[in-house]
Amino acid sequence: MVDDDKRLAAEAALGEVRDGMLVGLGTGSTVAFLIRALGERVRTGLDIEAVATSIASARAAEAVGIRVRDFAEVARVDLTIDGADEIDAQLHAIKGAGGAMLREKVVAAASTRMVVIADGSKRVAAIGAAKLPVEVLSFARRFVTARLEALGAAVTVRDGVTDNGNLILDARFDTIADPAALAAEIDAVPGALGHGLFLREVDAAYVADGGVVTRIERDQRG
Numbered sequence: 001m002v003d004d005d006k007r008l009a010a011e012a013a014l015g016e017v018r019d020g021m022l023v024g025l026g027t028g029s030t031v032a033f034l035i036r037a038l039g040e041r042v043r044t045g046l047d048i049e050a051v052a053t054s055i056a057s058a059r060a061a062e063a064v065g066i067r068v069r070d071f072a073e074v075a076r077v078d079l080t081i082d083g084a085d086e087i088d089a090q091l092h093a094i095k096g097a098g099g100a101m102l103r104e105k106v107v108a109a110a111s112t113r114m115v116v117i118a119d120g121s122k123r124v125a126a127i128g129a130a131k132l133p134v135e136v137l138s139f140a141r142r143f144v145t146a147r148l149e150a151l152g153a154a155v156t157v158r159d160g161v162t163d164n165g166n167l168i169l170d171a172r173f174d175t176i177a178d179p180a181a182l183a184a185e186i187d188a189v190p191g192a193l194g195h196g197l198f199l200r201e202v203d204a205a206y207v208a209d210g211g212v213v214t215r216i217e218r219d220q221r222g
């Protein structure tokens with residue numbers, strides 16, 4: 001069951017949490033398992049504080065008794081645990097199906113260590129099949145869409161706005177041959193505020209498949 005694997009991956013990553021840590025909480029259904037399990041550990045004495053990458057995760061954490069600090073007042077996070085839509089053996093990931101990738105990238109960058117938790121369906125040989133979300137200033141929506149189309153994407157505008165009040169463009173590429181080059185191209189488009197390519201942020205991943213958890217460490221990549 002996918003949900004069992006999400007829970008197993010979350011519980012495995014929880015083993016990295018220590019007393020006194022400031023923990024970054026990602027966003028999504030896999031992180032929901034993490035937050036529940038972390039709340040249980042806090043109830044039985046684990047002494048941590050958290051910052052959240054979305055309003056939904058902050059609310060979920062507070063609901064299970066985790067102290068959540070305002071990230072706007074924080075410069076360093078000890079350990080962030082987050083989900084992913086795709087992750088490969090190089091620890092390249094696509095994130096943002098849940099729309100939180102801009103805050104997730106900021107919190108990941110502030111973190112001493114960032115780990116991804118995922119069920120086996122997220123593990124891919126090479127990232128690129130998933131839609132790549134791009135958060136855009138609504139003022140720049142058409143302009144950024146045209147730039148993404150020029151890079152080869154089919155672009156759709158997602159309904160609703162992000163926690164930051166911006167729009168999300170979902171960019172679908174046939175393949176992403178050079179993720180680093182694509183990330184640099186999107187980073188250079190004015191009005192594109194953030195995207196879901198995480199190429200250097202992830203230090204490790206816990207991937208659970210059929211009840212078996214595998215940890216991939218950046219230093220041990222094959």
Ligand code: 5RP
Nearest residue numbers: 028029030083095096098100
């Ligand atoms: C949200 C994300 C999520 O972590 C990602 O979409 C995975 O979500 P889920 O665990 O529900 O599959 O990047 O912005």
